[in-house]
Amino acid sequence: MEQIKRYFESEFGISPSDWEIFSSKLERHEFPKKSTLLRLGDVENHLSFIEKGIVRLYIPNEDGELTFGFVFKDAFVSAYDSFLTQKPSEYVVETITDTVLWRLNHKDLQEVYAASAVGNLIGRRASEELFLKKSKRELSLLRESAEQRYLNIFEERPELIRRIPLKYIASYIGITPQALSRIRKRIS
Structure with missing residues (x-):
C-alpha cells in the first residue's frame, strides 16, 4: 500500500x-x-x-x-x-x-x-x-496511420509493450497481425 x-x-x-x-x-x-x-x-x-x-x-x-x-x-x-x-x-x-x-x-x-x-x-x-x-485513442485512429499508431505505443511504454501479445497490439491499432508483422519488418 x-x-x-x-x-x-x-x-x-x-x-x-x-x-x-x-x-x-x-x-x-x-x-x-x-x-x-x-x-x-x-x-x-x-x-x-x-x-x-x-x-x-x-x-x-x-x-x-x-x-x-x-x-x-x-x-x-x-x-x-x-x-x-x-x-x-x-x-x-x-x-x-x-x-x-x-x-x-x-x-x-x-x-x-x-x-x-x-x-x-x-x-x-x-x-x-x-x-x-x-x-x-479516438484522435489517433482518425488522424494517424497504423504504422504511426504502432510507433506511438512503442515510444510511450517500450519496456511494457514487449509484454503484450502482438495480436492484441494489432487489434488495438486496427489492423491484422499479418499487417503488423509487415510494419514491424519495414521499420526494423
Whole structure:
C-alpha cells in the first residue's frame, strides 16, 4: 500500500486524515494473467488502481476481439461508463500479466466523496485520466496511420509493450497481425 500512498501524496497532496479515510476503503487483489476482471454484460462495481501489471479492455465479436485499451501500473482502470451509470458493460476487462490492483467499490467511493475533500479530487482525476486516454485513442485512429499508431505505443511504454501479445497490439491499432508483422519488418 506504500506505493499507492506515495502516488496519492505526490499527485493529490493527500493529508494523513484523508489518506486514512481513503485507504480504509481500498482492498488489495492479486490476479494471475488472463484473469477476467469484468465480463461483458456485468455491471462495473470497482474503480481500481494498478500497482503492478497490465490490463486490457476489449469488445468480443464474431471475428474475434477488438482491443481498445491497455492500462499500465500507476494508473486507474475501470469500465468507467458502466461504473458511473451502474449499467451492464459492453466490453471485457482482463489482465494480460500477473496484476495487483487496489480496488474501491462504487458504494465506498460515494462514502469517500462525502467524507473527504480529496475524495472528489481523486474521483475527478480518475475520470479525467480515463477520458484523456479515450480521446487520445479516438484522435489517433482518425488522424494517424497504423504504422504511426504502432510507433506511438512503442515510444510511450517500450519496456511494457514487449509484454503484450502482438495480436492484441494489432487489434488495438486496427489492423491484422499479418499487417503488423509487415510494419514491424519495414521499420526494423
